[in-house]
Amino acid sequence: MTIIPGSSGYLDAFPERRITYFSNKYVLSLTVIAGIGGLLFGYDTGVISGALLYIKDDFEIVAESSFLQETIVSMTLVGAMIGSAAGGWINDAHGRKKATLIADIVFTAGSVVMAAAPDPYVLIFGRLLVGLGVGVASVTAPVFIAEMSPTEVRGGLVSTNVLMVTGGQFLSYLVNLGFTEVPGTWRWMLGVSGIPAVVQFILMLMIPESPRWLYMKQDKSRAIEVLSKIYDPIRLEDEIDHLAATLEEEFYCKKAVSYLDVFKNKEIRLAFLAGAGLQAFQQFTGINTVMYYSPTIVQMAGFHSNQLALLISLIVAATNAAGTILGIYLIDHFGRRKLALTSLAGVFVSLIVLSVSFFLESSGHATGLLAWLAVLGLALYIAFFSPGMGPVPWTVNSEIYPEAYRGICGGMAATVNWVSNLIVSLTFLSLADAVGTGTAFAILAGVAVIAFAFVVAFVPETKGLTFEEVEKIWKERASGGGNHGSSRQGLLQAGAGEQYSSVI
DSSP states (O other): OOOOTTSHHHHHHOTHHHHHHHTOHHHHHHHHHHHHHHHHHHHHHHHHHHHHHHHHHHOHHHHTOHHHHHHHHHHHHHHHHHHHHHHHHHHHHHOHHHHHHHHHHHHHHHHHHHHHOSSHHHHHHHHHHHHHHHHHHHHHHHHHHHHHSOGGGHHHHHHHHHHHHHHHHHHHHHHHHHTTTSTTHHHHHHHTTHHHHHHHHHHHTTSOOOHHHHHHTTOHHHHHHHHHHHSOHHHHHHHHHHHHHHHHHHHHHOSSOOHHHHHHSHHHHHHHHHHHHHHHHHHHTTHHHHHHHHHHHHHHTTOOOHHHHHHHHHHHHHHHHHHHHHHHHHHHHTOHHHHHHHHHHHHHHHHHHHHHHHHHHHTTOOOHHHHHHHHHHHHHHHHHHTTTTTTHHHHHHHHSSOGGGHHHHHHHHHHHHHHHHHHHHHHHHHHHHHHOHHHHHHHHHHHHHHHHHHHHHHOOOOTTOOHHHHHHHHHHHHHTSOOOOSHHHHHHHHHHTGGGTTOO
């Protein structure tokens, strides 16, 4: 049997390659530097949960309006929607490196505006600016890391970006606790977020552009120079050949790529359905409801102290980071699809626990035990979500699109994520007020069931496959998957779940 470099067969034959690539300091340094974008993403989405408690103390109008609170939380998401949509185009037109630098500049400006905000409306504008930076970064970091990563460890390295997201959320809770007794509280909490952006800007100036983007832009010598630092000589020639063949095919098939092409081309449409669907369900199963409002949820459960609410939320955030570390290991061993399904099953159970605890509390059974049951539900939710539905959507979206469409489709899918995020975060408190917190969590549990069915139907397994092999999955689905071909082709069809190939 022929062993293809970069394939799962290659990995099975040479398992030491995984260790080699994970110990490659060059690859790891690129991953960490690009992953600072994930840190910014996580910090900003997490810090507002604690800062909001003190913003309400400073601005009476905010304390009296659930809508204004939701707007402060959600305006970053509005900016992220715009930033991620534009980020796809910026990535394709100007490269992953310049996109990151632009994101850092905008994010730093937003941090300064938030820290100096004299009223809630300037604060909202600062949140919008930060969101623009977060949106561009959310598109760029996973794609940059994926294109710099050997196939064998691509899932783990892209998941490292998600670890930076969860690490940023954990850091935000630590900062929140650290500034609870400092004058200016929330201004410090929001303002210090500009520091990592400045650090990343400086470091990004020292690293190269993505080799796949360079090759696509006909800068082949620089692309090969970067690839030579990632792959050993035995593997390098194969990677260059695969890259050249793929980009030549795409060049002759389509010289210009537009947003409409995503929906006209059945192969790309199927890929986008899977990627965007995962992004939507990541949010509609409630992750950022938990992360944004966990201190508020803890207070709803009966813990009324701001400091205690933040401390419990810190534990939740630590669980999130720890679960993501587990996900880095599992995603290249257990597989993307299986990991997502297992994660969603656990999310459903934990949301039911949360729902029951709040139903009992609202019916007059308010006890300390029920308060801790709600906290247990939060912890279980994070423990199941973080290894699976946390990293899987971002990893899958970084690897399922052809090179020419990777920026555009990645940006569109990230926009779906942010739109879904906005809908959930902007409506959760109002929904909880209208139907009760227990019912709100029950609704999220129902969404988790729908998400499970979606993954079964539409998401292929991409573990161990090269970018070129993943493209063949969508070609098989688009054509009906009738030709089984070689054993290698059989592997691709098994990953694709061909019984669903003609659904769209």
